[in-house]
Amino acid sequence: MTANDGVDARQLRNVLGRFFTGVTVVTTVDASGKAWGVTANSFTSVSLDPPLVLWNQGLTSLSFPVFEKAGRFTINILADDQIPVSQRFARSEENKFDGLAVTRGLGGVPVIDGCCATLECRKVATHDGGDHRIYIGEVERVYSNDRRPLLFGDGKYMVAQPVELTG
Numbered sequence: 001m002t003a004n005d006g007v008d009a010r011q012l013r014n015v016l017g018r019f020f021t022g023v024t025v026v027t028t029v030d031a032s033g034k035a036w037g038v039t040a041n042s043f044t045s046v047s048l049d050p051p052l053v054l055w056n057q058g059l060t061s062l063s064f065p066v067f068e069k070a071g072r073f074t075i076n077i078l079a080d081d082q083i084p085v086s087q088r089f090a091r092s093e094e095n096k097f098d099g100l101a102v103t104r105g106l107g108g109v110p111v112i113d114g115c116c117a118t119l120e121c122r123k124v125a126t127h128d129g130g131d132h133r134i135y136i137g138e139v140e141r142v143y144s145n146d147r148r149p150l151l152f153g154d155g156k157y158m159v160a161q162p163v164e165l166t167g
């Protein structure tokens, strides 16, 4: 199978996996106040002034119609002891929040306890991105602590090994 003009889909996946990232759970609420969330490593910073970030979502995700409509989302950056949280939100189901400790943030969007950072965003733009939708958010409130972030690359979870530079 080819992804585009002779680029093999599996090879492309492998190459993209060489770009190691953090792991986030992006959360929102629907019109009824029900919480939704999805594990995503497509999160990236866009602009400092104004403060903009983006992430993108597969069009076939169960929660796609909810995020597409939502006016807000929150990026929850997972700490390295939150692999079970990542796994929970990487499954396609409706009640991922059962038994999970969260605080309701701006607009009632859930902020997951125990993360190493969070960014509460107002959605300001969406763009088509092939089989994904790109969401851009303006950051309205941030939080961070000293917990170590969870990493993901080559299809595996990892923990960060800091390197001290000398000289």
Ligand SMILES: Cc1cc2nc3c(=O)[nH]c(=O)nc-3n(C[C@H](O)[C@H](O)[C@H](O)COP(=O)(O)O)c2cc1C
Binding pocket: 023, 037, 038, 039, 040, 041, 042, 043, 055, 056, 057, 058, 060, 061, 062, 063, 064, 086, 089, 090, 091, 092, 093, 094, 152
């Ligand atoms: C580490 C990791 C990163 C992921 N990143 C994304 C992403 O950026 N965008 C996306 O749409 N799905 C991503 N996924 C897959 C979704 O989490 C998965 O499809 C999930 O089932 C979607 O939930 P839903 O179908 O309930 O909406 C990722 C999964 C993992 C494990």
